[in-house]
Each structure stands twice: as structure tokens, then as C-alpha cells.
Amino acid sequence: MDILRTITYQPTGHNKMCEQTLNKPCEFRRKRSEDPTHAAPEMSRIITDPTTGKCYCRGKVLGKGGFAKCYELTDLSTNKVYAAKIIPHSRVAKPHQREKIDREIELHRALHHRHIVHFYHHFEDKENIYILLEYCSRRSLAHILKARKVLTEPEVRYYLRQIVSGLKYLHEQEILHRDLKLGNFFINDTMDLKVGDFGLAAKLEPLENRRRTICGTPNYLSPEVLNKQGHGCESDVWALGCVMYTMLLGRPPFETTNLKETYRCIREARYTVPSSLSVHARQLVASMLSKNPEDRPSLDEIVRHDFFTQGFTPERLPPSCCHSAPDFHLSSPAKNFFKKAAAALFGGKKEKAKYYDNLGKFAKDDEEIYKLRHDLKKTSISQQSQKLKTEDESKPPATIEGKPGVLVKENSQQIRDTIRMIVRGTLGSCSSSSECLEDSTMGCVADGVGRVLRGCLESMPEADAFPKEQMNSSFQWVTKWVDYSNKYGFGYQLSDHTVGVLFNNGTHMSLLSDKKTVHYYAELGQCSVFSTAEAPEQFINQVTILKYFAHYMEENLMDGGDLPSIMDKSKPRLYLLQWLKSDRALMMLFNDGTFQVNFYHDHTKIIICNQNEEYLLTYINEDRISTTFRLATLLASGCSVDLRNRMEYALNMLLQRCN
Template identity: 35%
Template sequence: MSAAKNAAHVTGEVFDESTNIAYKVGRFLGKGGFARCYELIRRDGVQPTNVAGKVIAKSSLVKRGSRDKIVQEIDIHKKLNHAHVVKLMTHFEDKDNLYIILELCESSSLMELQKRRKYVSEEEARYFMAQIVNGCSYLHNLHIIHRDLKLGNLFLNGRMHVKIGDFGLATIVQFDGERKKTLCGTPNYIAPEMLNKNGHSYEVDIWALGCILYTLLVGKPPFETQSLQDTYSRIKKNQYTIPAKIASHASVLIRSLLDPVPSRRPTVFNIAKTDFFLCGYHPASLPTSCLTMPPKFDFVNKRRSLAGDENLLQALPASSKSTRAGKPLTSVPEHRMLRTEPNDAAPAKPLPMLNIETRTDYKKELLDLLTSVIDAYPGSHVRFDALDDILEPSCRPVFWIGKWVDYSDRYGLGYQLSDESIGVLFNDGTKMVTDSAFKQLQYVEKDGKESYHMAQEHPKSLEKKYQLLRYFRSYMLENLVRAGGDMAMSEGDELQRLPVMRAWLRTRSAILLLLTNGILQANFFEDHEKVIVCPLLEAITCITGKGEMYTLKIEKMKKQGYPADLYKRLKYMRTQLQKMIDGAKGSAQSSTEFKGGSNSEAATATTANEKREPRVHH
């Protein structure tokens, strides 16, 4: 029986008899191998605690080897306690399943971030790599080799802190010089000594760090090809190219980490001493908007050395070794394992940044994506309650539109993003958005040039639009947003850069909304269903009228089918997106002027001559 068929399904509540603690089963987080992960709500205290629960059906562990691997994973992981390692809190079992309770990482992993962003800035890479090196230093100090370091196993919590997870392939070095013999890991990250069967040790993790840094900065793994054989050939030949755009200190570090000779690679304890970490701006924190949008950095005269900076790799163990593990004495054979998964300081002052409109507007990509999934529809009627095999919760959008108000007869379209930030696409084609705390303003000119201001210190030229933004915000707060006190700024929010509305189109049946990060959303009026398409993760998210959210991978939808109702909605979205594209080609007017176009379902009650009160929609 396949792993998918054997994967454990749980609902309702699970109970740990050894501690008398009950966990309410929340949303499905994802699956891999024999395990399924859920968000669990621990209910023993006054304040419920949200954790992640890895559930493994005992029926999938019939083979002795399978159970031994799980036992070894738990034995290694449960002893770990570090800020940059996912915490294993407890584990227990009942007659059907084994449950591993883990720290919840709300922001998914660096793999989803990289797929949305393609590549990150050097400052962000430095921020993430410092934490990964921290965690890896901790592991190596305990004689643990992770052996599967990759973007998909580097999780992010709600504060954008990196957590190393998945210790299924981890091993312990029993004595200095021991060389492991297992072929294991993920193809794009496997070190050459592992492929050459020369025995391996801590250096395979160093190699993986080089692959991770390269992927973050360049946008793809250094040795990636279309075939496994070619990828392995490039790894063995050390055949890769660093683009000229990559800074010299980053290139030097990448080359040292990807040295084909293991003994020449730096130890994890020496990586922090390289120029990449010592000669550049190191943000103390990052906002969650970085999951989909680049942050706003002040690059002018703000670079500073981090030598002596308290923020630099604080968590490196005081007893960090500076010497390498000894040379091999004996070889310890192990079972062959191979994972063949797909690829997976003072804050800077805000200032005007890049032209947001010069980046891809995603309309063609969205149209092609919708066409591909519509054309592949097999005609099978898969119900929403039977979508297990095509669900991909890790691909849920970071931002979507929760509320909107159409006042385009006078001013424009106001909207609220899922993080409670508020924006307006004005009739003149300019845009303004404020964070949920209403502390920072982001303004985009008609030509796409961006500027950033503290809300209370905006220029006089923006006063009228600022007051209109306040009006839209107050109107939505009073009508549909839940009541509550003012929200405080979170760490990293000073670098936050939000997506803004690029275009919208309204018909009698629905409204289409396009954000600058590529998200296309359709809100259907009759049943309040929302369909959100992400071209970067190639995923579709459905939000029902009751607020239930389902995220589906398009690749799986093509192969396994999807509900007929969703098929109809996607066809409608494609038709309206084409009209949006045609409207943009037909004139240089702003996006608010081609809503509905000339089709028979043209927008109702939105003409410029009408005088009416706005209506809030959700």
C-alpha cells in the first residue's frame, strides 16, 4: 500500500494518556511520506496553545526498518533545545497512530518563500543564513549531522525566525573520524563525497549550506538540471556558475562551502567569521511581508560592519569547536536511503525604492495557468470534502483581499488585506496603503515609483489622499471589521513592503482583484466564495462563504481532477481576466476605468456619473 493511502487521518480530538492532555485537531498543514501534519490546540491550560502534530499511522510502520527510523528520529530530536531548531515537545501513541508534537511554524518554510520571491536580497540571505548557521553549529557541537538541510526543512515561525526541522535522516557521529556510508538526502543538495561513496561526515551539511545560500541569492540550486543523472554529474564535476550580480564576499563564501574536497570546506563554527557576515548590513528582524514581497532597505550609507555587533550570530555556542572532526578510522555501513523529492542592528530608515510597476504584472502567466488547469479538467466530480490528495496548505497565500469598498464614482476602490492593512487604488491610478497599525504609509505613483513615510509625517502633497485613506479605513472598520484596540507594530515592520492593488474588474457576478505580487482573486457575490490564484506557487486557494480555506496545487489538480463548481469559477475568471488584459491594451487608462469592459455583465452602480454611498463587501 502506498504511503498516501497509509497516511493517518485524524479529526476531533487526540488524547495523551500519559499526561492527560487533550489536543483539538485544527487545520491540516500538509503531508509527507507516511505522516500527516495538523495544527493542534493544546487545551490543558488557561490559554490554549497551538502546536504542530505529526501523525503517523501504525499500519505504515509494520516493517521493522520503518519503525526503527522513526524511533531514531525521535531519540535525536527530543534532546534538542535551540532557538533555531524546531522544538519536539512530546510524543505519544494510541491504538492507531503515533503522534509527535512539535513547535508550530506559522510561516511555512524557506522553500515557499523562495518560490514566491525567486531570490532574496543579500541582506535577507545574511539574516536567514546567520540563523541556519546558528542551528547547524548547535547540532555539530552535539556530534549530530542533519544530512538533509534544504529550504523545505528550514521552517519559519510567525516572527520570521528560522527553525531547522525534519531529523529523519540525521545521524550521530560516535567517534572522531567516523565516516558514514549512507547515500541520503535530496538530490540538489547531496555532497560529492556521498555520491562517490567515500564516506562522509559533518562536511555534507556545510555543502548543503552552500547550496542553500546559492539558491537564496540566485533563485535556483547550483547544480539543478532536468535529470537526476545530469545533476549528479555536475555535482561530481563541481560544475556550476555564480552570476556576476552576486557580490564578491557572497561568491567567496559559496565557493568555499561548495569546495569539492570536504577537508577544505570551513567548519560551521568558522562560517560566521567570513566577510559575508562581517561586511554588510544585517537586519535584526524581518516582517512577514518578506514571504512574498522584498523589504524596503535603505541602501545608501547604511552598510556597516557587524564586527562587534551584538546581533551577529549571538546563539553560537560558547564552546564552539574550531577544529574539524578527525579523519576516518573505520567505515560504518548503514542502510541506503535516498530522498528524491522535488526542489524544493538599528533598523534602516524607509526611503523611496524601486519602481514596482516595472516588475512582472503576471497577467499573461495567470492566463496561461488558468488555461492549463481548465484544459486539463478531466470531467470528474471531486467533492471539496474529498480533496485530500491535491491539498497543499503550505502554498496558501500570504496576502489576499478580505474586504473591499467600491467608491469609484468619486475616489477609487478601497480594500483590506488579510493582515488588516488598508489600501486604496485611486481613480487617477495612484495607490496608497497603510500597515495594520496605521503607522506607516506606502505610496505608489501612477508610473510605479514608490515612496514610504511615517503616517504622521507624510508630505503635504499627499494630505488629501491620506485623508481619503483614513476615510476608507474608518468606513470599513465601522461596518465589517471586528472591533478592537489599535494594533501595535511588530518587530521588522519598519521594513515591511506590502503588495498593492494593480487592477480590478467588476461584473454583476463577481469582482476580480489583481495584486502586485501576482495574486489574482475573484469574489463571487451570490455565495461569497473567493478563489485566489498564485502564479508563483502554481496554487489555487478557495475560501468558502463560511470562511473555510482550501489550497490546491495545480499540478495535482491536472492529474487527479477537482470539483466541477471550481471548474466553472475558473472558466469565469479566465474570461474576465482576458477582458482585463484587452482593456489594458486598448487604452492607457488606469485600471479602474476598464472594470467590466464592454461585456454584457458590465459593472453595475459604478459609473462615474452616479452619486451614491459606498458599499462594503467581503
């Protein structure tokens, strides 16, 4: 925890500095008054507030700073845990040192905002000063970035919005933070960000009276601070630009091997931006890192920038983001995206033009999308549903229940009851097992996978670990998915970059990796092939929706594992037969028997496929690392309890697919 690691310094003639110092606060100029060979007395585990009589138990060290250490501190009467900044009196013996601590306490205790670390209490005894602060169990953004290396743009938007919210509150209180960096942004148990460490914070002064002391962390200092022109709100915005750059690319923009060169780059606002960074991200970083403070955006202008308005921001991040990249499959971002898409497609001319101008990412051959004038309710999806009703009267009906958004009129029970699901399981689960048509191709596929998996689980011995015998394999699997069945259907991307949509009427459409060829399945095994440019009129709207799914997943979702993909052209094309969601996992069953289950809470995955007449099981762990076994090997050797539990859950989902 870097909450304490900052101190003001006055630079003199020192030019040399080791590389690792550049990302640490400027404490290298501080002189230690105590004898380093003299060990400090051991601090008591039980600490008593002499004023209130409350007792606290000191726990593990959270961080170290120039003056103090930060510990977990538990109130023994309430069990409430605090982050306690403990400062020995011996370290603040000089008047100016004690004044600094008192100033920090006075400033911090008056702050109350959801994105500011909360100040609870302070007291002191004969040995130490104790400052009790809000405990953030997930440490800081610095720890997250150390584990992750880089963050995704949706995560960066999520964190930046909260930083800006807290920073705006500070500036409204006429307070400058003056040491914004990843180590001073703390994350609590619910993944809320809190701005902390006010050791260098100061009141905003008029221009002529501004502080001209150089303080902060070298890599995040602004040109005007280095040039001793004083601190203003613009200096915090500069540091925020450095923070954004660091989150996206894993290193600060002005990082070099020595302090002198770093300062030269900062004064010249000279840094490099790789082409991998999105256009909007580059533009926002460039504006915040403008050499002239007056050219930098205000905090309100930052959150109105296209980087925020043209990309989705998650409402909440899962705790797994602290150590692994998120899998943005939740429906809320998708809903926002498709809501805009639908408005552009089927709204008025102004909405179409505005959306097209803002999006700016589709290829020119997609411009025809924006010329569509059909009402979505009259699209081929609904038309084909009506057609199915009249053509298949001789077949027993399959009632669709429990899912919103089927594209038929709500008040027509007869239509709703007679719609056929040509590709079984369109909406994830049927109403009862009797309607699953077990003699269909889908039933045969599911039965085959189920028998093999059940046989393995019933005969597999108990074991504590994975078998030693593992193998390399390549097959198609789902790397990304979007559930938008309340309007259109279920979309997914395969590892060869084919995108498929299982529409709400039971038809299936795939956009191949060339982004030009479409495969359309109206019945199992019967495929129609056409290009996106020459789609039959009755399929134009479905192709449009398919493209939106493809674009959304390409721009916003990350791949779910490290498996390679080698397309075997001798095998039939993979397409989805059925999907099912529970409160714990997503199940997907494909035409060739490939069976995949994604677990939400830790992003682990199980994939079962048949290759060369042999069933294989691949397990992708929470770090997105895959391991493949023969089911025969698991049958003989067993596997870990964790994997067995997932296999049992997957089998139950397969058995319940029509319940």
C-alpha cells in the same frame, strides 16, 4: 510543510528520474507495503493522549512525508497549537522502520536551541504515533522562495546567520543533520528561523566508522556522500552552500533534467554563477561548494566571511517578506553604514585605509573622499547654520523641536532658536502651525495639494472597488529613502536615479543620475550647479555625505514599485520641501506639488501629482504593482474603502505637517 519528506535509500540500477523529483527527498526507492486501493480509516478529529488524558483537536494538514502527515494540533485545555507529526503504525510495522522513528524521537527531544524546532511531547494510541513539535506559522523557506522567486542579500544573511547558529549547536552535540534544504527551515510568527526535520540526522562517527549510505535530497548531496566516503560536518556545509545559492538565484546549483547528470555535476562540483551575484556572495558559495571537504570553511569562518562583514544584516524581517521583497528603510542598518563611513572620513589614517580597503566599491574619482581632514562639527553645514542666523534676523524664527541630531551645540539655546529652515520642514514636523510661514512657496504647494485632496474626499461617493477607468502615466517619485536626521538629514532616491538629501540645516543637495552633477538649493527656487569633482570648498563635506547616501541606497535598498520613469526636461527639477514621519507612514512633499505617502506595515504607497493641469493619484499595492487614476475619476466613481482610508490618512499628515 516538508518536515516529513525524507527517507534513506540505497541506489541500484535506476537512472531515470523526473525533473520534479530532484528537489524532493530520496523517497522514490521506498516500497509501499499497503494496498493503494485500500483506503485508510478516517482519523478522529479529537485525539486523546492515553497516558495523560489530554485532548487535542486535529486541524489542517501542514505537510506530507514518506511515513506520515503533519497537522495542526490544538491542546483543548490550553489552546496551544502544535505541529503534530502523525505516523500510522501500519507505516512503520517493520522493525527497522520503527527503530528509525524511535531514533528520531530520542535525538530530537534532547535538542534545545532557539534556532532548532522545539520538541514538546510524543505519545501513541492503537492507530498512530504522535510527535508534538513547535508550530511555525509562516511555514518554511521553501514556501517563501516559491512566492518570492529570489531573496535579497540582506535577507539571505539574516536567514543564514540563524541556520549557522542552529547548525553549530547540532555539530557541537556531534549530530549531523544530513538533509539541510529550504523545506526544512521553518519560520515562526516573529520571523525567527528554526532548523527542523531530524528524520535523517545521525551521530557524528569517527572517519573509519562513518555512515556511507546515500541519503538526503539529490540536489543537495555532497560529492563525498555520492562517492560513499561517509558523512561529516563538511557535508552539511556543502548543503548550506546549495541553500545559499538557491535563496539568491531561485534554483539549486546542480539542478538538471535528470538524476544522472545532476550527480555528475555534483561529483565535479560543476555549476554556473551569473554575474548578477555580488563578489562576496560568489566567493562564499564557491568556498562552501569546494569539491574537497577539507577546503570548505567551518561554520565560524562562514559568518566571518566578507559576505557578512561587508553587508548589513537586518535585526528583524517584517512578515511581508514572506510574499514580497522588503523595503530596507529602517534606520538601524543605515546607522551602522554611516557610522563606518563617518569613522573612515573623520577618524585616523588607519580607519580611513581599513574602510576604503573593505568597501572597495566606490569609483576611483571618489578617492578624494578619504582625504578629507575636517571635523564634521566644523563642516559647512554648521557654518551655514551660523550664517543663516546673522543674515535672516528680520525673519520670524522657526524653532526646531522633537528631533535629535541638529548640527548645532546643545547648550546654545539662542542658536537653536534662530536657525532658519530655508527649505521648510527639514526635520519632518515643526513645533506649531504658526511657524509654518503659510505665505511661503512651501505653504502654497501644500495648500494646493491639500485643497484638491480634501475636495475629492468630501465629495467622493462610497464604492467597493477601484474605478474601471485607469491610465498610463510617468512622473518622478521616491523609490528609496533613508532617515538619518539624527546626524545629517533625510536622503531619498527618485525614479530617475537622482539622489537628494534634505540636510538638517534646511539646505538641499541633489546628485543627478549621471553621478557627476550636483544641484544645491540654499533657498527655494535658487539653484547652484557644480560637478562633484569641482565642488566649492564649503560644500565638500555635504557632497561627501550625499555620495554616502547614494551609495548606501544603491547597494542596500530595493525599489518600491513598478512605475516607469520618463524625465520631462521641460519641467523643473524635483526636490524635497518637507517630510514627516508618523508611527504608520512617511509623508514627502516636493517643489512641484508631488505628494507621496509610504505606509510602513504593508509597503503600500500613494502618490499625487499634477500632470497637464490635471491631478493624478497612483496607488502602489503591497505587491509593488501600481495603478493610476485621475482624481476626477475617483471624485465621480469612488474607490475601495482601503484606498479611501489611506487618502484620508495622507490628508491628515499633510494638515499636521506644521503641528
